[in-house]
Amino acid sequence: MIELLTDLFSNFWVSLAGKLALVALMIPLIGMALGFAEIKLSAKMQARVGPYFAGGRWGWAQLIADGIKFFQKEDIIPTAADRPVFKAAPMLVLVSTVALLVVIPFGPGLIFRDLSVGVFYALAVSSLSTIGILMAGWSSGNKYSLIGGLRAAGQLIAYELPLVLAVVGAVIMAGTMSMSGIVEAQIAAGFPYVIVQFVGFGIFLVAALAELTRIPFDMPIAESELVMGYLTEYSGFRFLFFFLAEFANMFTLSAIAATLFLGGYWLPGVPESVLEFAGPAILLGKVFLLAFVMIWFRWTFPRFREDQLQTLAWKWLVPLALANIAVTAVLKVVL
Amino acid sequence: MAMRVKPPPGLGLIKGLGVTLSTMLKTIFLPHKYLATVNYPKVKEVPVPRARGVIALDQEACTVCMLCARQCPDWCIYIEGHKEEIPPDEPGGRVKVRAKLDRFDIDYALCMYCGICVEVCPFDALFWSPAYEYSETHMGDMLHDMDRLQDWLEVVPGRESIEQGTYQG
Numbered sequence: 001m002i003e004l005l006t007d008l009f010s011n012f013w014v015s016l017a018g019k020l021a022l023v024a025l026m027i028p029l030i031g032m033a034l035g036f037a038e039i040k041l042s043a044k045m046q047a048r049v050g051p052y053f054a055g056g057r058w059g060w061a062q063l064i065a066d067g068i069k070f071f072q073k074e075d076i077i078p079t080a081a082d083r084p085v086f087k088a089a090p091m092l093v094l095v096s097t098v099a100l101l102v103v104i105p106f107g108p109g110l111i112f113r114d115l116s117v118g119v120f121y122a123l124a125v126s127s128l129s130t131i132g133i134l135m136a137g138w139s140s141g142n143k144y145s146l147i148g149g150l151r152a153a154g155q156l157i158a159y160e161l162p163l164v165l166a167v168v169g170a171v172i173m174a175g176t177m178s179m180s181g182i183v184e185a186q187i188a189a190g191f192p193y194v195i196v197q198f199v200g201f202g203i204f205l206v207a208a209l210a211e212l213t214r215i216p217f218d219m220p221i222a223e224s225e226l227v228m229g230y231l232t233e234y235s236g237f238r239f240l241f242f243f244l245a246e247f248a249n250m251f252t253l254s255a256i257a258a259t260l261f262l263g264g265y266w267l268p269g270v271p272e273s274v275l276e277f278a279g280p281a282i283l284l285g286k287v288f289l290l291a292f293v294m295i296w297f298r299w300t301f302p303r304f305r306e307d308q309l310q311t312l313a314w315k316w317l318v319p320l321a322l323a324n325i326a327v328t329a330v331l332k333v334v335l
Numbered sequence: 336m337a338m339r340v341k342p343p344p345g346l347g348l349i350k351g352l353g354v355t356l357s358t359m360l361k362t363i364f365l366p367h368k369y370l371a372t373v374n375y376p377k378v379k380e381v382p383v384p385r386a387r388g389v390i391a392l393d394q395e396a397c398t399v400c401m402l403c404a405r406q407c408p409d410w411c412i413y414i415e416g417h418k419e420e421i422p423p424d425e426p427g428g429r430v431k432v433r434a435k436l437d438r439f440d441i442d443y444a445l446c447m448y449c450g451i452c453v454e455v456c457p458f459d460a461l462f463w464s465p466a467y468e469y470s471e472t473h474m475g476d477m478l479h480d481m482d483r484l485q486d487w488l489e490v491v492p493g494r495e496s497i498e499q500g501t502y503q504g
Contacts, residue, residue, distance in 0.1 A: 045358050048372050301351065
């Protein structure tokens with residue numbers, strides 16, 4: 001039986017179909033899990049109950065009901081919209097999220113594709129969503145969407161830089177750009193890199209929040225001034241795409257942060273044989289911890305002003321990240 | 336003059352995180368004490384006695400003076416009445432006239448709960464009640480006739496509980 005399965009999965013197309021099905025299942029499930037965590041935790045932070053009735057207990061089916069609601073809604077495309085671009089934008093945003101999953105190691109050898117330039121690939125693909133957002137803002141034929149899209153472009157370009165520079169420290173320490181290679185280097189070193197790369201980790205977390213355009217960096221959406229930014233004209237299923245992409249992106253960026261700085265699927269003191277099975281659970285635990293921090297920030301902090309946003313990126317995060325790289329490189333050579 | 340010590344930058348951010356975290360933990364572990372909301376249809380909220388829920392009518396006290404209908408900013412009160420002649424007590428005496436209420440409707444689909452009608456009523460025929468569960472699936476059913484308004488009189492809180500004001504415990 002097992003021989004038959006391995007035989008079947010050694011076929012390229014079968015294994016590809018299997019991986020695709022896994023990703024197609026993972027993205028909505030993870031998106032819903034994080035979305036549910038967000039609505040439930042935000043309720044608790046505001047001394048509310050949160051969703052309670054959907055599904056009978058704890059409102060666990062709330063987001064499934066929401067998803068079905070989005071399916072039923074009319075798909076409205078404004079007359080002034082650039083139709084093909086308008087339709088392609090949400091797909092591009094979701095594709096960048098899905099493509100990020102490729103290089104995340106869930107356990108020893110448990111990775112969709114172990115690229116030798118994994119970190120480079122991850123950062124390049126994550127900035128694809130910027131194009132999607134800019135396309136959405138431009139094609140909607142709406143001034144709020146356009147302002148939101150341009151703000152998103154300005155913000156994402158500004159924060160892409162510290163995001164990349166923050167990672168370089170970890171790459172220098174590991175001496176490899178392969179994601180699973182970095183985890184193995186952390187296992188060999190015996191400590192997660194956050195202990196020495198705490199500056200890089202902090203910068204990465206702040207820049208990741210800005211990449212996700214989450215509060216306190218939600219200037220591109222800014223309900224109170226831009227209606228809903230680049231999302232203004234989207235409805236129904238296309239809106240659901242953006243919604244899913246936001247939460248799935250939260251997962252993938254948290255997973256990258258966990259892999260690069262928190263030891264990924266590895267916990268100190270856990271033997272190699274256990275990691276084979278416990279790896280994904282350990283990684284998920286770290287991801288949910290980081291996701292909790294993001295949700296916590298969102299429901300605590302007010303929104304940045306546009307100039308404060310740019311000041312933080314260019315005057316603080318970029319120089320700090322450069323200094324971090326210099327110090328790391330010098331210590332790597334000296335020690 | 337006392338010197339104001341400038342707090343270190345970023346202290347406010349950490350304080351804010353502390354507030355949300357402690358609220359979350361309190362709400363999760365001690366919901367009965369800290370929860371600000373109730374699970375409404377299962378658990379009914381008890382409004383304060385002075386809450387403006389619904390207006391009750393005492394038909395006996397009403398004299399069809401129309402002051403409430405004329406003062407109503409939304410014109411949501413409909414009053415009709417007629418005069419009844421009461422024969423004199425002894426022959427040759429004066430015929431008394433008494434106003435009789437035929438119709439007194441309040442359209443709660445229009446009402447904005449300003450309470451001017453209750454304020455203006457010179458005969459204390461209108462009262463506020465904190466009852467709030469009278470939503471309808473049909474808009475027309477929001478028009479309460481005078482019998483229904485009379486029924487609301489049962490849920491008008493007594494003088495003592497109103498005197499307590501808005502503070503409960």
